[in-house]
Amino acid sequence: MGPRAAPLLPLLLALLGRPDPGRAEGCDLQPVTAEPPITLSYATSTVPRGCVSSSSLSTDHEVHILNIEWSKDSIFPLKVLVTPPAGGCTRSPVLVLLCARCSATVTSLCPNLIIHTDAHLDQGMTTALDPELPVATSEGQLLAWARDTYRGITSYSELRDPRWVELHLGEDASSPLDCIPQEHFNATLHLEAEVFFYETKGCSLGDAQSTRAAHIIRMQPEPSFLIREVNLSLSCPEREMSNQILILQSQANPTWSLSVNNCHIQFSVSGKYRITHMSSMLLPGSLLPDTEHGLIAKALEMNCSTIASYSTIPASTRISLQILDHETVKMPVTPTLTPPTTNSIPSTLLLMLQPWKCTDETMEIVIDRSHLQPIKDLVNITLRDISCQAEKNATHFMLRTPLSHCGTSLEDRGHANNELILNLAQGAAPRSMRVAFKCKIPRELFLRLFPTDDFERPQTELEVNKESFVQASMRWEDHPADLQLKECWLVVPGREPVLLVQGGEARSAGVAVLEGPPSSHGRKIWRFCFTYAVPEDGRVPFSATLKCKAGLQNNTIFEKVLEVTVKDSWRPPNNRGLGLAAVLGITFGAFLIGALLTAGLWYIYSHTRPISKLQPVSSTAPASESSSTNHSIGSTQSTPCSTSSMA
Secondary structure, eight states, rough: OTTTTTHHHHHHHHHHTOOOOOGGTTOEEOOOOOOOOOEEEEEESSEEEEESSSTTTTOOOOOEEEEEOOOOOOOOOEEEEEEOOOOOOOOOEEEEEEEEEEEEEEEEOOOOOOEOOEEEEEOOOSSSSSSOOOOOSSSHHHHHHHHHHHEEEEEEEEESSSEEEEOOOEEEEEEEOOOOOOOEOTTTTTTTEEOOOOEEEEEEEEOOOOEEEEEEEEOOTTTTTTTTEEEEEEEESSSSOTTEEEEEEEOOOOOEEEESSSOOOOEEBBSSSEETTOSSSSSBBBOSSSSHHHHHHHHHHHEEEEEEEEEEOOOOOEEEEEOOOOOTSOOOOOOOOOOOOOOOHHHHHHHHOOEEEESSSSSEEEEEEETTEEEEEEEEESSTTOOOEEOSSSSEEEEETTTTSTTTBBTTTTTEEEEEEEOOTTTTOOOOEEEEEEOOOOOOEEOOOOOOOTOSSSSSSSETSEEEEEEEEOOOOOOOOGOOEEEEEEEEETTTOOEEEEEEEETTTEEEOOOOOOOOOOOOEEEEEBOOOOTTOOOOOEEEEEEEEEEEEEEEEEEEEEEEEOOOSSSOTTTTTTOOOHHHHHHHHHHHHHHHHHHHHHHHHHHSOGGGOOOOOSSSOOGGGGOOOOOOOBOOSSSSSOOOOOO
């Protein structure tokens, strides 16, 4: 890829709806060494090492060995549940539980269960506890002890950081004769466990102004384990957490069923998802990248400055996530889900969907009506100013308004605050529900093209030989005076870029810098106009690019690119053009008509004028009638639009 093509890569990715991986530069994931921001666990039947055998079939006991290892001391007691097969507890089962660094509770539906363990067991247990423990220093010695003691082994499973383990009793005659441990062993037939994930990573952009944080869970694909649905239990601290986002990604694009407790958080999910306590209706997900850098770039694209947690876990059908607030929550607890009241459903639903989007001057709200089915008898939706009512069609509620209208407050730094008012018709007493929300105003440069100097109706068409008006704007609450428009270029494919404006001054003929309105609420506006003329070769491109940069005194640069189509009134609207035969026919026809008209006019002129007045035609035209050539610089016309200095 050539040097000119490289700057177009972010633009191409944006047009394809994909985040630019380059945005992830400067946010290098590192293991979280401080107090973790989350507690994450997932269900699995795949163990790091394990085996099964049929060697215990002819003995008096079936023997199951659980060898537990810990990455760190667990604050949760290990729970072990032993369940009998369909035929009940026919023989006395044996559980060998090696868990020297834990306390455990073993629950069994078989009263004749024999336990060998070095764990601290709950005193209320009624199962038989054998004081004899295996004197073993290695895996091989442990298995040899079990064979010598019970003449066979049913299963062996090594687990790391389990929260609970469910052991299914039963033997399979088709299992190997000897239990030989294997890596990454599938123990689905006899074991299921929920294990903690302690390998969370994170990163932060130190110079970013946003305080939004992202939590990312990426499920690794498992070809042999096809997952169609994932149940995720999510809980948050008591305080509001609306400035966070949870990104859930899986190549398999399963359906995500989310059980949410006390969380005002935005979701970005690969595949469809539902909020279980609200409705069984599926909500559309997003197309998410399947790489680490891509997911980080996606989070940064959504105005996150911190990746609070990034976790890559194996494929699982059940996940438990607790977002911690270390100011108020010191000890993680198992989430207890409480169904919301009817009045809280609109607030929770809208805060999950977050259907509002803000620029530096407008707020736009688009709500799919199918998402509002849990809210019965909904008549209309307004903002705080009830005269600002959303338009309604068969599929959506839509509302667009300037940030200065409809009761929107800009006092909160970097946010536009308003309320969605849902008006309900319930019998003879209509009522309304209010949902307060904050719309994040992106701290980025915005670029707009207008056909007239009233700067009211932006467009993406650049008309040939007509004045075009450009507005660049950005909100910077800290010190708006420090923010300056560095430069703007016009880039046409196959031609050299044309510098339009630099340092507040016009840099090409046909360009004029205009005076912008004064700053308001930290918003700064720059304006200029220019005229795009037909190039000397007469070929008018179909598209062009406006590219502007604004920056601070500390060399922080903000860049924006606006793709426009070039509109030529002489060009046929059909982009496919005319065929060669049609073009030749039109050309010949025009020539023939012109020749006949010229001959006819000359005949009339020569036969109606007196002979004495006939004079020879000079081959040299007067200087005043000579045609002039339009010498434009780059792609701008030499006659500038009305100019004035920029304040």
